[in-house]
Amino acid sequence: xxxxxxxxxxxxxxxxxxxxxxxxxxxxxxxxxxxxxxxxxxxxxxxxxxxxxxxxxxxxxxxxxxxxxxxxxxxxxxxxxxxxxxxxxxxxxxxxxxxxxxxxxxxxxxxxxx
Amino acid sequence: xxxxxxxxxxxxxxxxxxxxxxxxxxxxxxxxxxxxxxxxxxxxxxxxxxxxxxxxxxxxxxxxxxxxxxxxxxxxxxxxxxxxxxxxxxxxxxxxxxxxxxxxxxxxxxxxxxx
Numbered sequence: 521x522x523x524x525x526x527x528x529x530x531x532x533x534x535x536x537x538x539x540x541x542x543x544x545x546x547x548x549x550x551x552x553x554x555x556x557x558x559x560x561x562x563x564x565x566x567x568x569x570x571x572x573x574x575x576x577x578x579x580x581x582x583x584x585x586x587x588x589x590x591x592x593x594x595x596x597x598x599x600x601x602x603x604x605x606x607x608x609x610x611x612x613x614x615x616x617x618x619x620x621x622x623x624x625x626x627x628x629x630x631x632x633x634x
Numbered sequence: 635x636x637x638x639x640x641x642x643x644x645x646x647x648x649x650x651x652x653x654x655x656x657x658x659x660x661x662x663x664x665x666x667x668x669x670x671x672x673x674x675x676x677x678x679x680x681x682x683x684x685x686x687x688x689x690x691x692x693x694x695x696x697x698x699x700x701x702x703x704x705x706x707x708x709x710x711x712x713x714x715x716x717x718x719x720x721x722x723x724x725x726x727x728x729x730x731x732x733x734x735x736x737x738x739x740x741x742x743x744x745x746x747x748x749x
Contacts, residue, residue: 561743569737625676
């Protein structure tokens with residue numbers, strides 16, 4: 521069965537600084553990987569996804585993530601954050617088999633300070 | 635095109651009361667899901683419906699029931715609410731079960747408090 525671990529529950533950064541949110545997964549088969557963002561009092565919005573091909577995936581709002589199969593990681597990065605990036609970020613994994621469900625990590629709260 | 639809608643947005647129940655959370659999607663998706671979100675625990679799957687007419691238990695189904703009324707609608711019922719069910723509930727949908735290549739689309743959530 522798949523599982524996801526987000527290594528940091530809270531990440532405070534200053535505006536315009538770079539940020540990395542870490543995600544590791546566990547699965548015995550090939551996977552699809554996702555990052556979702558949740559702004560306060562809202563539902564989850566898909567930020568980006570890795571399905572196959574290039575290991576560097578670009579998403580909305582200037583975020584990108586890199587799939588590393590050997591380290592079973594899918595870390596999310598942004599070179600320069602804005603106050604508006606303050607939100608909770610969830611990493612999720614789905615095994616590449618028919619009918620596989622989506623498993624979420626515990627979430628990382630990104631707080632961008634002025 | 636509203637995506638996934640949920641009603642109500644907020645609800646306060648007393649222990650033992652019952653209620654139904656409603657969810658509808660207008661994307662012609664086959665699969666629908668109910669999750670609960672608790673601090674520090676991410677999202678946990680309660681029930682899901684792979685297609686119209688089918689429902690299955692997820693990770694935390696105890697205390698809940700679901701109905702896939704038609705392709706658009708998937709409701710979650712709490713028969714006898716308990717304080718442990720205080721949470722934020724999200725409905726989601728996807729074209730096929732799991733995510734396939736397209737991910738899941740989420741509603742805005744229902745914030746439920748059981749006193």
